[in-house]
Amino acid sequence: MQAYGDRERLDNLFREELNRYISTHPRSRELYETAAEPLLSGVPMIWMSKWPGPYPIYVEHAKGSHFTDVDGLMYTDFCLGDTGAMSGHAPDPTVKAVQKQIARGSTFMLPTEDAAYNGAMLSERFGLTKWQFTLSATDANRHMLRYSRHVTGRQKIAVHDYCYHGTVDETFAVMDDEGNTVPRRDNVGKPIDLKQTTVVIPFNDLEAAERAFATGEVAAMLMEPALTNIGIVLPDPDYLKGMEELCLKYDVIWILDETHTLSAGVGGMTAKYGLNPDAVVLGKTIGGGVPVGAYGLTNELALRIESSMHLESIDIGGVGGTLAGNALSMAAVRATLEQVLTPKAFEKMEALAELWVKNVQEVIDEYQLPWQVSRIGCRGEYSFRSTAPKNGREAADADDFELQQYLQLHAINRGILMTPFHNMALMSPYTDEEDVAHHHAHFREAVAALYS
Ligand SMILES: Cc1ncc(COP(=O)(O)O)c(C=O)c1O
Structure with missing residues (x-):
């Protein structure tokens, strides 16, 4: 489906983000090119090739809610290994x-x-x-x-x-x-x-x-x-x-x-x-x-x-x-x-997810987007439909691959990692309000570029 109508604008915005990504991630590119020979699709597991951009970020080290890549760039991590690191990195x-x-x-x-x-x-x-x-x-x-x-x-x-x-x-x-x-x-x-x-x-x-x-x-x-x-x-x-x-x-x-x-x-x-x-x-x-x-x-x-x-x-x-x-x-x-992952940690994580949802809703309201945002405890996600989906088919029909890729890459270029193939954010015990504000700023800027 195409949740966003102006495809030319979307394409141009994505290209801008792509150029920015390529110019700021030279070392990741080198490592990817080396990996192309011994690895299937150049990655250790084939779905890693689905990240937006021509090659994935290579990680140098991670701690808590952040990681640093091989180009020395630091990220606020809301992907958290798609829940594998919901405990925060290296607790x-x-x-x-x-x-x-x-x-x-x-x-x-x-x-x-x-x-x-x-x-x-x-x-x-x-x-x-x-x-x-x-x-x-x-x-x-x-x-x-x-x-x-x-x-x-x-x-x-x-x-x-x-x-x-x-x-x-x-x-x-x-x-x-x-x-x-x-x-x-x-x-x-x-x-x-x-x-x-x-x-x-x-x-x-x-x-x-x-x-x-x-x-x-x-x-x-x-x-x-x-x-x-x-x-x-x-x-x-x-x-x-x-x-x-x-x-x-x-x-x-x-x-x-x-x-x-x-x-x-x-x-x-x-x-x-x-x-x-x-x-x-x-x-x-x-x-x-x-x-x-x-x-x-x-x-x-x-x-x-x-x-x-x-x-x-x-x-x-x-x-x-x-x-x-x-x-x-x-x-x-x-x-x-x-x-x-203690009861106390979950309290904090859930409060941060509430704040994350509130921020996303604020942008949705400001730009009157036909989008909605949902939450399960410390996990939040927005989707490109105006009401919460009732079943998987409704959710799948609201998908817009190119729009999602643009938002993901925009986030990466602002030092934020979201769960790939989704618009999902997860809070760890080490995530803080500054991290959530970081996402708010990116989301607002990305939406403004689409709708202003
Ligand atoms: C609900 C659910 N169950 C099971 C799995 C499989 O987890 P793993 O790939 O770690 O085996 C996943 C992976 O995303 C999942 O989302």
């Missing part, structure tokens, strides 16, 4: 714990004391009693889907239209105009027809969920309590409780993926709204920058799993990971949860 308690643990050994295929401590802390925060650890949220989701099919004996999983849960094959589906489940655009190497594995329903549509569950084919409903990967889509007031009831009625395993919605508070949206999922998935930030994922189960689901598995094949049954639950990541989680 002191995590760095200390990791340094101590790595010197004592990092992976043994044996537990250390920290794992149970972390499980207990997460139980207290989310209300789920049995925890497991992985290396990523993707992996935690995969494990939960396998367990769900295993205990229910059903084949399909349900997801929301335009969801994202990591690189999980069954989730790369959307709805077509007739409501059929079809592969998402450019779905790479799908193993089988997604209709056999997946049913897609719109967010905020309990009737569609009931129709899907009533077929008796659905093992699990895997969902974010608010969509965050197609812009923010908030749940209607009765949606989450309604989904909880439906899952209970049809014995569908209700998995809440709180990898991003942990921004709502220490216990995510699960605790904030008093929800009772069968399982919660976490990842990214809980390790304070060290790769780790986790999933928590109710006692009842844990019993269903444990009673249906055989010890002699437990290592080859499809739920595993040699490095999962390793001592290093467990030490990082303990320090991060206990000393960095």
